[in-house]
Amino acid sequence: MKPKELREKIRRGEFASHTSGVCHNYVQANLAIVPKEYAFDFLLFANRNPKSCPIIDVLEAGKVESALALGSDIRYDIPLYNVYKNGELTGRLKDLGDVWSDDFVSFLIGCSFTFESQLVKENIPLKHIEQNKNVAMYITNIETNEAGLFKGPVVVSMRPIKNELVQKAIAITSKFPNMHGAPIHVGNPMEIGVENLTTPDFGESVEVEEGETPVFWACGVTPQSVAIHSKIPYVITHAPGHMFVTDITNEEYLSLNIER
Known part of the structure; x- marks a missing residue:
């Protein structure tokens, strides 16, 4: 299955499982979404913890399409999301349509x-x-x-x-x-x-x-641990194991890193 096909299945509710072993050879990503006022601190946190939180894409406030997957929509293209408020898991959502805000900044984090x-x-x-x-x-x-x-x-x-x-x-x-x-x-x-x-x-x-x-x-689930420990007012993440699958192959990503 190609990543675009998988994302379409997720949007239609036809795929709701973890993505381990799915779309072999394509780059997968963890997700962390925070309100804009916390975005710089999260970016700094990721920069200080590159093993746990290697950022591969950032979607500016209100943006929903990743440059790593044209036509994607971060609100609908992950099988399951976790919502944390003040350190508590308050919701597990199939999509973010009802909770989305143009104030949200989305971080895609490299995945094992x-x-x-x-x-x-x-x-x-x-x-x-x-x-x-x-x-x-x-x-x-x-x-x-x-x-x-x-x-x-x-x-x-x-x-x-x-x-x-x-x-x-x-x-x-x-x-x-x-x-x-x-x-x-x-x-x-x-x-x-x-x-x-x-x-x-x-x-x-x-x-x-x-x-x-x-x-x-x-592991890219570290931001969820941090959201709980630090009691961040509002954080949205992927549910562990339920990743965002990009259109970039492993070989393509390795080549991009080498060229840089």
Whole structure:
């Protein structure tokens, strides 16, 4: 399925699932929307936390079309949205038509689902894709670098990787710095404050079996953790795992980065 076809299905209500493993080889993005008065602080926060919040596009106040997907509409092209008010999750919406404001600034943030396609191409199995699950995500004891009101713990996504393939996975994902890049932790989850891998804070758990190592990447769900921790008055995000899919392929995005 091509990204445009997927976005059309989402708008018609025909696709409401997570996007892990969907539209292989196309860049996917996390979403954070804030009122204009908080936009500069969020941009500064992202700049200070590039592993967790690598921004790949910004839609100015009131704009709904991303330059990465012509004809797109940020209000309708994600399967599920979360709405946070003063740190509380107050709504899970299929679209933003009824809550949209011309004061909203939208940030698209690089997503690890992008480098997953490359890992699969390079014969590194990913259990959550094989099992049709959303990737497991955990709130850590690692603190972000704060900016204005924005502060809180880093969220990571975890994938069990065969021991002999860990270094290969690190090398592949390091080529995607705007999609969280190389892992921020490998091995013992207790060292980053994750006590039980079977109970993720977001997503679905997958078993880490003998001969496998849990590998942790910074995650674009971090803004949701920060919205809760900092009690930001109003923040809209994607629901974890339910991404905005662009029209840019992984290879095209890598080429753009090289040219820059």
